[in-house]
Amino acid sequence: xxxxxxxxxxxLVMAAIPFIPGMPPFWIVLLDNIGLSALxxxxxxxxxxxxxxxxxxxxxxxxxxxxxxxxLTTAYGLSPWLTLPLSLLVSGGAAxxxxxxTVRLSGHYLPLGTIAWGLGLFYLFSKLEFLGRNDGISAxxxxxxxxxxxxxxxxxxxxxxxxxxxxALLTMNLLDSRTGRAxxxxxxxxxxxxxxxxxxxxxxxxxxxYAAVLAGLSGWLYAHFQRAANPxxxxxxxxxxxxxxxxxxxxxxxxxxxxxxxxxxxLKEILQSYLPYIFGGQAQxxxxxxxxxxxxxxxxxxTGVWPWLTARLRLKPARRRPDTTLALAARPRAAxxxxxxxxxxxxxxxxxGVIAVNNVSFDVQAREIVALIxxxxxxxxxxxxxxxxxxxxxxxxxxxxxxxIDNAPPQQVTKLGIARTFQHVKLVPDMTVLENVAIGAHLxxxxxxxxxxxxxxxxxxxxxxxxxxxQIERVGLGDQxxxxxxxxxxxxxxxxxxxxxxxxxxxxxxxxxxxxxxxxMEKQRLATLLRGLRDGGMSVLLVxxxxxxxxxxxxxxxxxxxxxKIAEGTPEAIKTNPDVIKAYLGAVA
Amino acid sequence: xxxxxxxxxxxxxxxxLLGLALVLVFAVTRVILIPQGEFVTYGALTYASLSSGQMPxxxxxxxxxxxxxxxxxxxxxxxxxxxxxxxxxFAVNIVLPTAILALTAWLAGRHPPxxxxxxxxxxxVASIGLFxxxxxxxxxxxxxxxxxxxxxxxxxxxxxxxxLVFFGAEGQRGPTIADTAFTLGPLRFTGQSIAVYxxxxxxxxxxxxxxxxxxxxxxxxxxxxNRLGARLVGIRTTLSGQIAxxxxxxxxxxxxxxxxxxxxxxYDTGFLIGLKGFIAAIIGGLVSYPLTAVAALVVxxxxxxxxxxASNFKEVIVFTLILPVLVLRSLAAPAVEEEKD
Numbered sequence: 043x044x045x046x047x048x049x050x051x052x053x054l055v056m057a058a059i060p061f062i063p064g065m066p067p068f069w070i071v072l073l074d075n076i077g078l079s080a081l082x083x084x085x086x087x088x089x090x091x092x093x094x095x096x097x098x099x100x101x102x103x104x105x106x107x108x109x110x111x112x113x114l115t116t117a118y119g120l121s122p123w124l125t126l127p128l129s130l131l132v133s134g135g136a137a138x139x140x141x142x143x144t145v146r147l148s149g150h151y152l153p154l155g156t157i158a159w160g161l162g163l164f165y166l167f168s169k170l171e172f173l174g175r176n177d178g179i180s181a182x183x184x185x186x187x188x189x190x191x192x193x194x195x196x197x198x199x200x201x202x203x204x205x206x207x208x209x210a211l212l213t214m215n216l217l218d219s220r221t222g223r224a225x226x227x228x229x230x231x232x233x234x235x236x237x238x239x240x241x242x243x244x245x246x247x248x249x250x251x252y253a254a255v256l257a258g259l260s261g262w263l264y265a266h267f268q269r270a271a272n273p274x275x276x277x278x279x280x281x282x283x284x285x286x287x288x289x290x291x292x293x294x295x296x297x298x299x300x301x302x303x304x305x306x307x308x309l310k311e312i313l314q315s316y317l318p319y320i321f322g323g324q325a326q327x328x329x330x331x332x333x334x335x336x337x338x339x340x341x342x343x344x345t346g347v348w349p350w351l352t353a354r355l356r357l358k359p360a361r362r363r364p365d366t367t368l369a370l371a372a373r374p375r376a377a378x379x380x381x382x383x384x385x386x387x388x389x390x391x392x393x394x395g396v397i398a399v400n401n402v403s404f405d406v407q408a409r410e411i412v413a414l415i416x417x418x419x420x421x422x423x424x425x426x427x428x429x430x431x432x433x434x435x436x437x438x439x440x441x442x443x444x445x446x447i448d449n450a451p452p453q454q455v456t457k458l459g460i461a462r463t464f465q466h467v468k469l470v471p472d473m474t475v476l477e478n479v480a481i482g483a484h485l486x487x488x489x490x491x492x493x494x495x496x497x498x499x500x501x502x503x504x505x506x507x508x509x510x511x512x513q514i515e516r517v518g519l520g521d522q523x524x525x526x527x528x529x530x531x532x533x534x535x536x537x538x539x540x541x542x543x544x545x546x547x548x549x550x551x552x553x554x555x556x557x558x559x560x561x562x563m564e565k566q567r568l569a570t571l572l573r574g575l576r577d578g579g580m581s582v583l584l585v586x587x588x589x590x591x592x593x594x595x596x597x598x599x600x601x602x603x604x605x606x607k608i609a610e611g612t613p614e615a616i617k618t619n620p621d622v623i624k625a626y627l628g629a630v631a
Numbered sequence: 632x633x634x635x636x637x638x639x640x641x642x643x644x645x646x647x648l649l650g651l652a653l654v655l656v657f658a659v660t661r662v663i664l665i666p667q668g669e670f671v672t673y674g675a676l677t678y679a680s681l682s683s684g685q686m687p688x689x690x691x692x693x694x695x696x697x698x699x700x701x702x703x704x705x706x707x708x709x710x711x712x713x714x715x716x717x718x719x720x721f722a723v724n725i726v727l728p729t730a731i732l733a734l735t736a737w738l739a740g741r742h743p744p745x746x747x748x749x750x751x752x753x754x755x756v757a758s759i760g761l762f763x764x765x766x767x768x769x770x771x772x773x774x775x776x777x778x779x780x781x782x783x784x785x786x787x788x789x790x791x792x793x794x795l796v797f798f799g800a801e802g803q804r805g806p807t808i809a810d811t812a813f814t815l816g817p818l819r820f821t822g823q824s825i826a827v828y829x830x831x832x833x834x835x836x837x838x839x840x841x842x843x844x845x846x847x848x849x850x851x852x853x854x855x856x857n858r859l860g861a862r863l864v865g866i867r868t869t870l871s872g873q874i875a876x877x878x879x880x881x882x883x884x885x886x887x888x889x890x891x892x893x894x895x896x897x898y899d900t901g902f903l904i905g906l907k908g909f910i911a912a913i914i915g916g917l918v919s920y921p922l923t924a925v926a927a928l929v930v931x932x933x934x935x936x937x938x939x940x941a942s943n944f945k946e947v948i949v950f951t952l953i954l955p956v957l958v959l960r961s962l963a964a965p966a967v968e969e970e971k972d
Contacts, residue, residue, distance in 0.1 A: 096777050098784070143954055153780055154663065154913060155957045161906065162950035169943045282784050289781060327796070333789025337782050341770045344778065 049211065056203050060196050071195045074267060076300075076307045077202035081260035083287040083299035084209055085253030090285065091293030092217065093249040094229030095145065096153040098281045099160030103254040105167055105276030106133040107261025112179040112271040113172065122185050122266055126259075133258025134251050141250040145243065160281045168273035178272025185266045198267050205263060206300065209256055212495040213296050216252075219494030219503060220487045223477055225249055227470050233432055234468035236452040238461075238546065239485035248491055257284075279329075286336050292346030294472070301348050309335075363523075364476070364507035366515070370486055371505075373459060373547040376443060381408050383550050383581050384429070384460075388438035391424055391605075398424040400605040401438065406550060411572060411582045413592045416602035417625060422585040423465050425602070426552055430462050431455045442550075457485060461543035462552035465585070467535045471528025475519060475538055478527045480510040482545025513541040518567060533559035537568070544575075551575065553584040557591050569595050593617065601625070633817055635935045641824045641893075643931025644831040645886050649908025650923040651838055652882040654915060658842075659851045659875035661776050662768055665783045667883050668905025669790035670756055672898060674884025675891035676798045678752040679805035686739040688797030689755050690732045696762035697728040703766060724765075728758050745806060753884050760880020763790075764872050772858065772872065787902065794898035802895035805888065827889050831924075834882065839920050851875065903946070907934070910953045916960060 060070060082100050090096050110132040111125040144155040168176045185192040185201055192198040216222050224245045227235040232242045265271045274280075283306070291302020313328035343350060384406040391399040399421040406412050414422050427433040429440055431452040439446050442458045450458075461482070469478045487506045489499030514523050517537050522530060527538060536556055543551055553572075557565050565588070572582055572595060586592045592599065593613040601609040601616060603625040609616060616622055649667055656664045677687040701724035708716055731754050738747065767786050771779055811822040842848035854861040854871040862868055887901065894900075910930050915923030930949065937948040 096780070143958055147957055147960075151913070151957050151960060153777065154909065155954065157906070158910070158950045158953040158957075162947050165944070165946040165950070169947065279788075282788065285781065285784075327792060329788045330792030330796075331789075333785040333787065333792065336785030336788070337767045340774075340778055340782050340785070344774070 049207070053207050056207070057200070060199055067195060070199055072307060072311060074195050074199055074202050076303045077199075077206045078260050078264050078267070079284070079287055079307055080206050080300040080303035081209060081263070082257045082284045083291065083303050084206075084213055084296060085256035086284055086288040087291075087293055087296055087299045088213060088217070088225070089249050089253040090288060091295070091298070092229065093225050093246065095246060095250065096285070097156040097250075097253070098153055098278070098285055099140075099156035099163070100253065100257045100284045101276045101278070101280035102160050102163040103133045103137065103257035104261035104264065104280075105163065105271075105273070106136050106254075107258030108265040108271040108276070109167065109173055109179070109261075110258075111262050111265050112182050115183050116179055116181060117172075122183060122262075126262055129262040130255050130258050133261065134255045137251040137254030138247070141247045141254075145246045145250050156281070157278065160278050164273055164277040167276060174272070176273060178270060180270040182265050182269045182271065184269060192266070195267070198263070202263050202267070205259055209259070210296050210300065213252075215497055216491060216495045217296070219499055220480075220484060220489055220506060221245070221248070221491045221494050223473070223481050224484060226473055226477075227481055230468065230470050233452070234464065235481065237430060237432070237456060238481050238542070239453045239456050240481070241453060252491075283332070286332065288346075289336070290339060290346055292348030292350075294345065295348045298346050298348035301351070302346065305347065364511045365504060366508050366511050368505045368508040370483065370509040373457075373486060375459065375549070376445075382406070382441075383408055383443060384583070385441040385444070386425075386429070386438070387441070389425065389428055389435055389440060390437035391421075391428055391433060392436045397605050399428065399435075399602075402602065402605070402607050403438075404600045404607065404610060406581050406583050408549075408581060409576055409579055411576050411584070411595055411597050413596035413599045414583060414585045414602065415587070415589075415592060415599060416608075419604070420602040421605040422602055423554055424605075426462065426554055426585065429455070429552065430460060456546055456548075459546070459549040460552060461546035461548035461550075463536065463539035463543055463554055463556060465554040467532065467539060469527040469535055469538060469542075471526065473527060474524050475514060475527055475530070475541075476507065476510055476523050478538060479514055479541045479545055480506050482513070482542035483509050486545075486547065510541075510545055513544040514538075516544065517541045517571060531559070533561070533564060536560070537564075540568075540571075549580060551580060551582045551584075553582060553586075555585055555587065557586055557588045565591055635939055636932060637818055637824075639932030639935035640928055641827055641931070642934055643928035644827045645890055645904065645927075646908045646911050646930050647924040647927030648831050648834055648882055648886045649905055650911035650915065650927045651834060651920055652879040653905075653908055653912040654920060654923050655838060655882075656875045656879045657912070659854055660764075660768060660772070660779075660872045662779045662783055663776070664879060665780075665787040665902075665905070666763065666790050667879060667908065668901035668903070669787060669794060670760060670880045670883025670901070671887040671890075671904055672794050672798075672896060672901030673759065673790075673887070674752055674756045675805065675887030675896045675901075676794070676803055676898070677755055677884075678748055678888045679803040679891055679896075680798070681735070681739065681743070681748040681751060682745065682806050683803075684740055684742055686736060687752075687755065688793075689759065690728075690735040692793055692797070693728040693755055693758045693762065694732050696759060696766060697724040700724045700762045700765040703770075724762070728762075731755055731758060745808065749808075749888055752888060753881055756880050756884035757877055760876045760883075761873055763880075764876035768876075769869055769872060772868065791899055791902060794901075798898050800898065802897040802900075803891070804895050805891040807892040808889075823889070823892055830885060830889065835920060835924050842920075907931075907949060910949070910956070913953060913960065914956050 059065065059073065082104060086097065086100055107129040110129040111122060114120045114125045114128060115122055140159055144152055147155055167173055173179065185198060192201060217226065224235060224240040227240065228242060228245055235242055287302040287306045288299055290305050291300065292298025310328055313331055317327040382405050386405065387403050388401045389399055390401055402425060414425065416422055424433065428435045431450050431454065434449045441447065442460065447455060483506045487502050489502045493499045511523060514520060517540055519534065519537055519541065522534065527535060530538065536559060540553065540556060557568060560568060569591065576582060596613055599611065599613055599616045600607060601622050608621045608625060609619045649671065653664055653667055656662055673689050677689045680687040701720055704720040704724065705717070735751060735755070738751065763786060767782055768779065771782055807823050808826050813820055842852060850866045851871045851874065854866055854868045858868050907930055908927065911923050911927035914926035930952065933952060934945060934949050938945040941948065
């Protein structure tokens with residue numbers, strides 16, 4: 043309850059504002075506008091700041107919400123309350139269609155795509171006969187409860203801000219959950235999230251729809267607030283402005299959206315009323331100032347005002363330790379039909395003319411530590427990527443427990459009980475160690491987005507976090523559990539990756555240079571941990587350059603050179619193998 | 632039918648020019664240049680005002696931007712100020728735009744010949760382009776494409792707002808470059824449309840050769856791929872960015888000057904024209920010049936046909952054209968891991 047205290051306080055203050063005697067009605071109108079803008083910005087926070095998908099087209103979704111209720115209430119006489127779900131449905135449905143097309147776009151194609159359909163939809167709104175063309179639709183009925191009609195800005199104020207607070211709560215609940223972690227991992231690229239079973243296209247589509255529904259809600263409120271709808275507020279300019287709001291406030295923070303809306307709406311009002319005095323009567327001067335401010339802000343404070351403010355106020359989010367006594371159900375296992383966990387048979391990978399992995403064959407047995415070594419560029423990491431489905435192989439077969447996996451996607455591979463770490467650490471730096479590790483247990487939880495938003499996921503969530511905390515304890519990082527992953531040393535980040543992989547409850551652990559960046563004592567502790575895991579029934583396949591570490595730890599060693607396997611055997615045999623010595627030292631030493 | 636195709640090709644040639652400039656700027660600086668449309672407007676309306684004997688406000692904007700750029704230059708070099716550096720910054724940022732302003736003010740009332748108007752408009756817009764890079768994008772050069780894109784949108788807003796201040800809400804037209812015209816079968820070719828074709832083709836070939844064959848063109852491309860690497864081998868990355876923006880603003884202004892005799896331009900028309908150039912540039916994957924040019928012709932033709940058969944939905948059709956293209960692009964591109972911060 044304590045973490046909810048500031049929100050309850052904020053809600054009380056907002057509820058009290060209209061009752062302040064002598065409150066100018068104009069300020070209430072401003073607050074209404076702030077609320078409407080904050081709703082859209084909140085969606086953008088989730089979409090852009092958290093999920094990393096930039097959209098310039100959110101205003102169009104407001105348009106879907108506004109026009110849906112405008113048409114249904116004026117032409118068909120439906121009650122505004124009936125059109126609310128329909129408005130949300132239409133904007134969500136539009137998001138599904140546009141999302142299926144655009145969410146797959148990578149990098150800068152997505153924002154360009156959103157500009158394009160933002161413009162296209164604006165022209166559509168202003169040309170369609172039944173939407174009233176450029177004049178739009180007027181005489182939309184006000185919201186009403188019984189005989190009480192919310193006609194003046196002071197009464198719809200409550201509807202708008204109730205919507206803002208409710209959306210903020212739901213959004214924060216969503217972010218603080220299994221689905222939320224998957225969304226927050228999106229911004230750092232797909233590979234890490236997919237390696238732990240996150241369906242990244244689905245997660246992207248989800249935030250896209252969520253942001254659109256919030257925009258639709260804002261549009262629905264707008265229509266009943268203005269009691270009219272025309273194309274202008276849903277055009278490209280407005281779409282750009284919403285992104286501006288999110289960037290100003292702090293695109294990574296839910297309350298940043300609200301703060302940004304307040305700053306921008308008030309600033310716009312001030313600019314509109316004072317600029318003409320300074321520069322004469324020309325309209326649209328505020329867009330000049332807006333544009334310049336946006337560029338200046340990106341140069342001086344790219345993270346926005348909210349994080350700057352919270353750093354000043356030293357607001358530390360209270361973190362609760364997960365209850366580690368809760369047990370998480372084990373990963374469902376296939377009946378073991380073979381003692382060979384992993385069989386690689388003539389695996390081959392070609393990049394154009396380069397053969398990175400050339401007909402490599404080896405296997406990993408149960409309860410065994412196998413090391414894959416070789417000089418730089420030998421194809422070790424590529425082999426890992428072939429096993430885990432990050433790359434598709436050009437030839438050969440890879441089987442797990444005797445069953446062929448033919449270019450199975452990473453999400454499928456991890457279900458089979460193969461978990462990995464990465465040569466270049468792939469953690470989400472602004473998430474805590476606990477949250478990062480919990481991504482590893484993604485497939486062992488089952489709560490969806492809706493359950494998370496309404497906090498119906500708490501039992502499931504507590505078990506996931508308990509498992510993550512146990513694995514962090516196991517790898518010896520218990521003291522850093524609440525630290526941000528980005529604040530740890532590189533060596534520690536590698537260990538966090540191991541804890542995350544352990545959360546899969548794997549039978550085979552793939553470690554890509556786990557000892558790089560570790561100090562001597564830490565290496566010894568890592569070796570002890572890996573031996574313990576093997577003795578507990580797990581197998582480990584690791585790539586490593588530290589020969590002392592490998593020779594000491596591995597049961598068996600496979601040596602690659604230029605994509606080809608040149609030797610395989612016990613550490614003793616490998617140490618004296620002339621081919622291996624030649625590969626490492628260049629000539630017969 | 633045929634006149635629609637001809638109309639489409641004339642429009643398409645303009646889009647091709649703009650698409651080329653967008654590809655050029657993106658390839659060198661990773662900036663997706665939304666304000667390209669403002670270069671078009673500025674070029675066109677500066678030319679139109681000059682030839683009707685008015686003083687264009689853009690000349691003053693260039694001076695103001697030059698002063699800001701000079702301040703930024705001084706601030707960036709505050710630890711190692713020496714006379715040569717200050718002198719050069721002063722010459723480029725202060726003397727140059729002031730000289731242009733003086734020349735403009737002197738010529739404005741005297742009805743100079745068309746060629747002088749064109750040259751002066753190009754000079755003004757080119758200096759704005761140069762300073763725009765210095766002020767808005769050079770400090771952000773190390774950031775992600777996304778941040779650059781948002782900044783680019785900010786520049787578009789500011790420049791479009793200035794456009795309204797300088798040129799007012801009414802549209803303008805400019806005098807034609809060449810008055811000759813001839814008919815070939817059912818089609819009538821004006822000197823203006825011939826100029827459009829000629830200049831477009833010249834630019835396409837010129838840019839293609841420049842980037843493909845010259846060492847300098849390759850240096851510009853290297854900057855785009857890896858700024859640090861380019862610097863390590865001795866390429867001055869800020870200079871590359873400035874050259875790219877200079878070229879882009881000149882191309883934008885030329886396009887504007889070419890179309891303002893054909894259609895009435897308003898302060899915000901450039902944005903839409905620029906976006907259509909975008910569609911072409913995106914079809915070209917933001918890398919290929921010839922593909923961009925071909926795509927621009929397609930966009931122009933689609934626009935001409937849809938404005939004839941479904942004029943109400945012309946813009947809707949043109950902008951939705953981009954979606955299938957984007958989807959094809961993203962399906963064709965291999966799923967590369969993008970590491971962002």
